[in-house]
Amino acid sequence: TIVDATIIHAPSSTKNASGERDPEMHQTMKGHEWHFGMKAHIGVDSKSRIVHSFAATPANVHDSRMLAELLHGEETRVWGDSAYRGQTAAIRTAAPKAADFTQRRASRNKSLSSREREIDRTKARVRARAEHVFHVVKRIFGFVKVRYRGIAKNAHRLVVSFALANLYLNRRQLLRFSRA
Numbered sequence: 001t002i003v004d005a006t007i008i009h010a011p012s013s014t015k016n017a018s019g020e021r022d023p024e025m026h027q028t029m030k031g032h033e034w035h036f037g038m039k040a041h042i043g044v045d046s047k048s049r050i051v052h053s054f055a056a057t058p059a060n061v062h063d064s065r066m067l068a069e070l071l072h073g074e075e076t077r078v079w080g081d082s083a084y085r086g087q088t089a090a091i092r093t094a095a096p097k098a099a100d101f102t103q104r105r106a107s108r109n110k111s112l113s114s115r116e117r118e119i120d121r122t123k124a125r126v127r128a129r130a131e132h133v134f135h136v137v138k139r140i141f142g143f144v145k146v147r148y149r150g151i152a153k154n155a156h157r158l159v160v161s162f163a164l165a166n167l168y169l170n171r172r173q174l175l176r177f178s179r180a
Helices: 063-070 088-094 114-140 151-169 171-179
Strands: 002-009 026-030 033-044 051-058 077-080 099-102
Touching (some): 002 063, 002 114, 033 114, 051 063, 051 151, 063 088, 077 114, 099 114
Parallel strands (some): 002 077
Antiparallel strands (some): 002 033, 033 051
């Protein structure tokens, strides 16, 4: 399973009838920029690229807090970016047979060795499959901004978007099955 999250933006304007921003959406800092909205967390099968689990939260919820909800328990490996680093105990609790393949992070005083960078590059190639799902949902289907107020309504739209992304990403395999 590959775990990842993305920010779905919400309008931060207060120029509406109630005069306030959406109370269920929150802001978070990514890089050196502030973003207002919600997060979509997904668990993707590393071989088939099928999204098997999903959670929607306000943007200020850290990625690692949703890890247990994204794992189904039968994993042998869990791939994640450096936001999931240090969550080996949570991985062992949710999926006892899973090995932790999360990205390593260099510290200020100690950089990664060339071997560790090579290993991280291999991990990044596997993790890119989850980014393909976000590409389909955000760029092809146009779900860059929320359409409704509240997380629940937008979560329903995200579930449908991820289901359609599963079909879109696996359309060639599905066509082969239909012709046989």
